[in-house]
Amino acid sequence: MNTRTLGIVAVALLVVVAVVGGGLWTVGRLSFLDSYGSEYDYTVRVSADEQITNVTIFVPLPVYEGHSEIGAVVESRDYLKPDAWSYDVVETRHGPMLRLRADELPGEPTYHRAVIEDDRLVRWEQIPPEEYARNDSETLRVEHDAIEVNARLTVDRSVDTKSPARTEPVLHPRSNPRAVPCDWPHDSDETQCYSYDSLIFVEYDGPETTRLTVTTELSGTNSWWVGGWNFNEYTDRITVYDLPADQRGWVVVEGELQTGVGNYPRNPPQ
Known part of the structure; x- marks a missing residue:
């Protein structure tokens, strides 16, 4: 050749x-x-280690420029939630917050029977404990150790997961932000972590030995499929473990913002 x-x-x-x-x-x-898709997820979970009544709790909401679009889509995924508890967005002197109210957080389980109409489950009705049968799939025992609400909001643009405090909803109220080291495994060069001060409001009747746990978490995520699922995200969370009964009213708590987690493609959709 x-x-x-x-x-x-x-x-x-x-x-x-x-x-x-x-x-x-x-x-x-x-x-x-x-x-490629982008969304926000918001979750609030409240639990007490003893039965409490007349419960009112205010927790931070995801807020951007004074408004909370995510607050408008909050819902309960627990269709067996205790009777007479509710949630709504209210304006406080600290800005919009999510209010949770309950006549009671039961210390004991409740029991339910399936109501079937036209060959489909339409609801569960509460029954006395003696009517519950462990091996009967149409009866159910529910432990009420916590209440939980959630919100998911998809958006038709990329979420700024590297600098969300300036451009995205984050939990409010917040003050005194400061940079802190990131814990493993989120300690890459892209990832930045911050601590800040926030507030929750707590009122209830119950034993002085009661301890309350309140978790509030927001994540903003971009995800896509190329040879497998990929993502990047920011996470903003406030977790209050075992708050003693003598801390009621407005309570200062600490939040943590984690940014730049995941991998970043070239030329993402705007």
């Missing part, structure tokens, strides 16, 4: 490689764009 022929073969191979590479890039880019 002469030099001219070798040159032609080499050029042809380069063209094939370029076409195949371009095709793979195009397929990968289409997969990336088709699967």
Whole structure:
């Protein structure tokens, strides 16, 4: 094979490689764009180690520029939640917050029977304990060690997961932010962590030995599929463990903001 022929073969191979590479890039880019999604998730969980009554709790909400779009879509995923407890967004002197109210957080389990109409489950009705049958799939025992509400909001733009405190909803109220070291495994160069002060409000009737736990968490996430699921996110959380009964009313608590977790593609959708 002469030099001219070798040159032609080499050029042809380069063209094939370029076409195949371009095709793979195009397929990968289409997969990336088709699967790319952005959303916020917000969860609040309250539990007490003893039965309490007349419960009112205010917790921080995700707020951006004084408003909380996420607060508008809060719901309970627990369709067997205790009777006579509710949640709503209220304006306080510290800004909008989520209010949880309950006549009682039961210390004892409740029992329920399935109500079937037109061959489908329509609801569970509460029954006396003696009517519960452990091996009967149409009766159910529910432990009420906590109440939980959630919100999920999808958006048609990328979430800024590196600098959310300036451009995205974060938990409010907040003050005195300060940079802190990140714990493993989120200690990469991209990840930054901050601590700050916030507030919750707590009122209830119950034993002086009661300890209350309140968890509030927000995450903003971008995710996509290219050879597997990929993501980046920021997480803002306030966790109050075993708050003693003598701490009621407005209580100063500590929050933690974690940014830049995950991996970052080139040219994400805006």
